[in-house]
Amino acid sequence: MQVVDVWTGRHANALRTALRLTNESFAQTLGTATRTVAKWNAEPDLVPVTELQRALDTALQRASQEAVARFVSLLKNHPVPNSMSSTGIVRQAGFDRKSENAEYRLLYDADIGQILSWLDDQVGWSVGQARQKVGAALSAMEVCRFQDLAHGRGRVSQRRISDALASYYGDVGKGFDLYRTESADVRAMTSILTRREWLDLAMPLGVGRDDLRLRWDHRLPVASLDGVGADAAVRRIAEALALGGKIADTPIYRLLDIDVSKRGIRGDVGLSDFVGYALTVDLLENELVDALAAGRSVRPGRMPLRDQRLPTYESVVEIGERICCGGVLALFAAARPATRRRPQGDYVLLIQQRSGQVLNAARRLAVIPKSFHEPISDFADDAQLASTLMREMEEELFGRAEVDSTSTLPRRADPLHPSRLSPPMRWLSERAFGESSWRLEATGFGLNLVSGNFEVASLVLIEDETWWAEFGGCIEANWESHGLRQYSSLDHSALSHLIGDPSWSNEGLFAFLQGLRRLSVIGGGRVDLPSIDLGI
Template sequence: MLEQKIRERRMTLEEFAEYAETFARERGEPGTLGLRHLQRLAAGRKSSGEPLGPVRQVTARLLESIFEVSIEELLAVPSPDDGLARIATAEPPVRADVEFAAALDWLDDRAGWSAGTSRAEVRSGLSGLESGALLDRRATRGRVGRRQLVRTLAHYYRDGVDGYDTYRVRLGDQGVKTTIFGAPEWWAAVRPLADGSERMRLLWDKETARPELGGAMAHAAASKLAESAALGVRVANLPLYRLLEIEQGDPLVGTVGLVPFVEYALTVDLLEGELVDAVSRRHGGLPLRDEYLPDLGAVLDLPARTCAGGVLALCAIARPRDRFRGEPDYALLVQERSEHVLNAAGRLAVIPKGFHQRLNDVRGDVAVSATLLREMEEELFGRAEVDTTTGESRAASPMHPGRWSAPMRWLAEEPGRMRMECTGFGFNLVSGNYEFASLVVIEDEEFWPRFGGQVEANWEAAGLQLYSSLDGELVDDLVARESWSNEGLFALLQGLRRLREIGGTRVDLPAVELSGL
């Protein structure tokens, strides 16, 4: 409930932490509340996934004074029916409640259930979800390594398709296989972004009637909603772009439509959880996958399925010589995904990383570079107003240059300060999503002394790590880690491959050889 109360005040966690410090100082309260501590309290657990211990009395008194609610209530898991109760008592509902209610209504409609059935299903699911069981499930899923998923899907999709393959490379002495599937030419060429060459077209078409959800999918969707409510996963039902067609020779040329976020979240996104659970149990079938993505032909049959996707980039920031680090290099940014995100929770990924979706301009935002710039502002430069999970932007043009952050304005002032390129494209067999791998290089080393201290990940990341482009040994070890998401590793490897070509003396990394196995 704590995070919900903060959001009702239209504050971010960072803003509330500052407010709490001021509140305590002005009223002589001895309690303090740093951002990290607040994040743990809002999540209901430590960053390691362990349950929180007792809250210090001074901290409890501070929060109780601010909200006039007991600490036990503040740290309780909110019920999905809380929003309905507020509506019934004429209290204004918060957006999270409205979005959750819409998801429940959608599930009733698509499953062919009578009104209110999904609420009963979710309520029943929540009553059976103990915090310990959720932590155990998360820990079990976290122990499933990336290579296990690769092997399982390689066996499942053992019948190939001519002209297509899975992405695999050799980095130094290690061979790397992934679940990224596509045409090899999508990985061989580098394509500039934001130069006018992108030709994604929006097909504006009324949503056609979708088939009714099968029983297994409907009940899995209800379970997902219950778990999301218990864990505080953020969901905003803004439309996603849905890929309908892609040009074989140039993945930046294609056609997209629109699909409600909930349509994606409660259908094909369930395939990831089903897969991870099956691997962790070492037995059991994949009935949802059998229905939605039974073979590679189905993966490529875009008009017949919901194919949402994302844009993610390796961000490399030039740094001047430093007495501690040594010679000029690039800082390479890697994130550990928060447990509050919908997919790849707890996994390593590059940053920025976001869904390919619109803000306010449904046609203008269709370019891949539009999503990439928005995610940089949101995830690295602190622009909370472009966070699509809030759904609360009142600006006509949130990405208008007049609203850019100071770092983004500085980068745009002179050509050549920043390079953005699409380094690859493919379909992630884990969920069928399309992925645009990209590279963002901040070439002007003056950026780091000016703005390096302002680069900070948002709530979607549990942590941010820096690697030097001159430290091939550590980067080699980073690639070998089992906690990577497959799309994140794909973008990292393609970014490293390109950076090695253009980085000059700032780069000392092992070669990335395509199809080197």
């Protein structure tokens, strides 16, 4: 009997073709949505969720001998290297699919090739030396070792991370403090460095008050890498390959200066590249969490990457002197009508558990959408914060793969043109922001001590309950999420317990708490929220 180790969109599409089924018929066979089957064609490397893996196994087992032969033939004729031929993809038990895929990507993935070339240039290695070092790291530290590291990080609580950073940096002063809340239900502290005037903004986005200007003439600082930094970068690439993480050298915005108040968020951004961020300051997160997981000291002088790149509070707040990337993340809340089980209308709150494929806050709780602030087509106009939120709603909630910056699909000139919007987003776009239909608001701003990122906490609030009734079933998280959770805004006990969950990311908890504070003001009879008092 033929067995597929890990189903991807490519395998699923080959099986559908071999069975001579349409997308609709194949979806019915598997018990999923037609749009899910269509996404496998658009994203051949997409790995379906566990339930669909089992459904695909069953479909293959039930296939006729002729269909199985066509399936194997389709994979065999697919233009991939010999090491990834159908005899390697479809195998008897015991084949190490992840190791094989890592080696394949190291040799043939164009994005990985660009990243390796960047690393050669920054360190001063000869061409191909980065590839050799990553290959050696994959050989020396097998996939299971990287998996053990990832699981170890997941056992380090959000509070241990924030406490360790508070201890590392010491007293703050100068009007800054770490974001923390107090209530009768639960206390929380995060690694978000903020100011009182940066909180509870209640500032509408997308109406001219989020005014970030792109400075084309600002030169990108050279990302220097010493021996320790180069070794850490090699391990980061090897780990991403071994665990199936997505990494692409795409442009992102770098914050140069910022002015935040209830009147607006104004400032300047420059263009940076994601690899320059991912292989430098973003390495600080794993250095910190790995040390905590292993019980090592995180004092100054014991954290070589942090000691070099983000050693003091002053270095954190001097955003124009370093690589300060970051993004926008929002608590998503949609009004629901009363039902027999819920006699009172409420808001459904969506929380995600991040997947192991993401580079930031992997396997941790976060609000959704959550994204790096980055351009997609119009670099100047996309600098507005609302542009990132709208794009991420399309990608992370409404299934628009072509607006994913890591996608290898051809780019449209205007992927967010009204004619291309998903039905849920089209409904929203046809209604102006406001109290009657929906709101898009910034609720807070801060700098995350984990990697020095800027974080714009936001709230997406859909107040017309007909939207959820019509489109709630269309919401489907993308590859960045391991799963979605629903919470009712009337479930005081569950929300109190959620606030204290140790698996939060620091920025996720920041956005969640700020979103709840805003909802407590405007939610009316639809909310019964824990009291959340600022401790700053």
